[in-house]
Amino acid sequence: MAISVPTQESLLAEIKETIETKNVELLHLQFVDLEGTLKHVTTTVEKLDDVVEGKTMFDGSSITGFSPINKSDLYLQPDLTTFAVLPWSVEEDYAEGRFLCSVTNPDGSDFEGDPRNVLKKTVKKAEDKGYSISIGPELEFFLFETDEKGRPTTETQDFAGYFEPSPHDYGEKVRLEIYRTLKQMGFTIEASHHEVAEGQHEINFKYADALGAADLATTYKWVVKTVAKQFGLHASFMPKPIAGANGNGMHTNISLFDIEKGENAFYDESDGRELSETAYQFIGGLIDNVKDFVAVINPLVNSYKRLVPGYEAPCYIAWSASNRSALIRIPATRGAGTRVEIRCPDPSANPYLAFATVASAGLDGVERNVTAPEEVVDDIFSMSDAELTERGIENLPPSLDAALDALEEGRIGKETLGDHVFNEYMELKRAEWDSFRTAVHGWELENYQTKF
Template sequence: MATITTDKKITVTEIQEIIKVKSVELLHLQFVDLEGILKHVTVTAEQLDSVVDGKIMFDGSSIKGFSPINKSDLYLQPDLSTFAVLPWSVEEGYSEARFLCSVKNPDGTDFEGDPRNVLKKTVEKAADKGYAINVGPELEFFLFETDETGRPTQQTQDFAGYFEPSPHDNGEKVRLEIYRALKAMGFTIEASHHEVAIGQHEINFKYADVLTAADSATTYKWVVKTIAKQFGLHATFMPKPIAGENGSGMHTNISLFDLAKQENAFYDEGDEQQLSDTAYKFIAGLLTNVKSFVAVTNPLVNSYKRLVPGYEAPCYIAWSASNRSALIRIPAVRGPGTRVEIRCPDPSANPYLAFAIIASAGLDGVEKGLEAPAAFDRDIFSMTAEELFLEEIDNLPTSLEFAVSEFEAGEIGRKTFGDHVFNEYVDAKREELDSFRTTVHGWELEKYHTKF
């Protein structure tokens, strides 16, 4: 991945002109909570000056992981580059638009509980070390039918397989409308196709600097769900909605750009793998820290039902220049496009927190000069438990409970997130685990209700 050169800069005057030409009446000021769930405050377009000046206030005590009731006043500071007219809102003489925002304290400082601010701090730390971070995420999703009340069912929208076209892939029309909406909002779409599982789809957009990538991933999930609903369908980014089928991943391609040399920091033409010393150290950082951050990249109880052998999900801690059974692989492209792909994250993750901790873990390897193990090119999925033991290939945590314990005991979480987000995140996950533990599930009733 080379550095990004985009036309992100947009002035207030240009925004005012778009508002006038497109007849924008409402502005949605968007941000995410601790889980990455999109929230927004809506104001009229006449309040643009107040919006730009960061004067729109909201109650932070009502947002998961944000403020206590006695310190609840927070403000939204829009990122002007994220301004976009919502294509599905456009009518004759009327439309709506949005900004993605960072959250501020009343004194104008960054609110430490805002996931977007966490990522911005990671960007600043990388810049201090001489690097920019580029990311290209690949988010898979499922489409399900809905019932007469609009609630999702377990019936997939199609029964097609990998790369199948219509008439088997009934999702083509849905993906086309998603593509059109994303394109209208400034995305560059690179590919769209049916995935391996029934009802599973993927639309890939162009990589960008890490903050833009997280903004794009957040927007993408919102657009996919919105367009699916227009077709009477439910789109889900739940990692494993169907037992016995492949789950949905968020493979994350990441690279560092050397700001001093103005070149991809992962590429070295003279190396056997054409990887730089920085790349090897970054890989080592990911491998060393992955157990401590997987609770963030795979944040649900359900996430660990995807990370099991037999469904193409990377369960084993190893890296390879091409092997898709490894946790980390290096895609074949070299030169400016050299990058590291970490394959365990899933699309339920908060993009801001996930990208921040992945980048921080890799940079930890660079900073400490960690040494990467040898690449492993065998098919790990076909290896026996004994072979894995002999090769000293460890596996990822097998449950959210194990992952949260590793996250809490490790250093990378608090180092990346700061005390507020770290503590709130652990508390939220512990609460989720306790809810799961005390719930009587359908499997238990089926197995035990009549037997005992």
């Protein structure tokens, strides 16, 4: 039976009813910049019709990676499926709502510098090949104490470990409030738990189509930070905020569905691993291309301090049906839930760009009929350098600088991001690396200042 898709008219009618019922007065029109930082323009409900028609203009020259000052007028086109009332704004006779938006040019065409539009192009490319993309990201975060001025410290609010409950997990109350808030905003929450490091947490939500998953990831980060602040804490999605502790990952689960057959294209019960030829090709595409897009899914100088042996973060380019030391693994679920998990992305990545490059790399493997390398079932972390070399297991780039070189020399990043985003991204990240390279760090002063 075909799934009924709500029309724009029916969605708008529901939104207007909610606005009236909840006494919504203000609407936040949200979008992300090149780095995935959430922005918004606020208007009143009296302007709803203009909002829906995409008539809200803003200055694109003030947004990182967007427009030059002589072509600065851009517009926001809301996605009606993303409307939500903000739970923390609700009072007896007042509330605020939000839409996530795509960015358009004055003529109504998609603005090529909008990360959301980049992902939409990848989704369209997959549809043209007969596939829809489903993604389920898992974003980890730390909860840190703040000082007397409200600035974040690196002191955690608990001393719990993996899956540990209260009384040791003082963050349980915060996670509960995050769960309640997300649920009120339309999320389906599947799990919530303390992670491995002290003060580290994870709340998993149900997978969605690629664009919906990026919208959910963006909203999730905003909600987590907002709720944490209500408790006087700072939520950090920084990849490696504490040396010597596990970092924050964004394991990304991805599936292709055959649109015509309505089936998971990765599943084949006749295969020994119950994986289809398409699944193996997709894995091959990720393995073959990952060096060329890792600068997008691990975008910070700090990202590469997480991707080192010893902290469960995969830094070796290999795949396995179950081995968590591999960069890519296949979770045990089969049938409609068959999926590929790429484990190196971190939550500082722009979800729209990250999901676009991951999907494009895998689809490239399908299109070129790439053969996946041999599965690695042994613990890669315990292998010597000689054994890694003998088995042909390569490392991810060791730094942002090296990752940017690979992105610049490769093909997938340029093709997926498009000229505008690619060039702006390279300029932004080269500047970030140069700033880091030329800065004098505390480690240098501690080790050199008195010695030399």
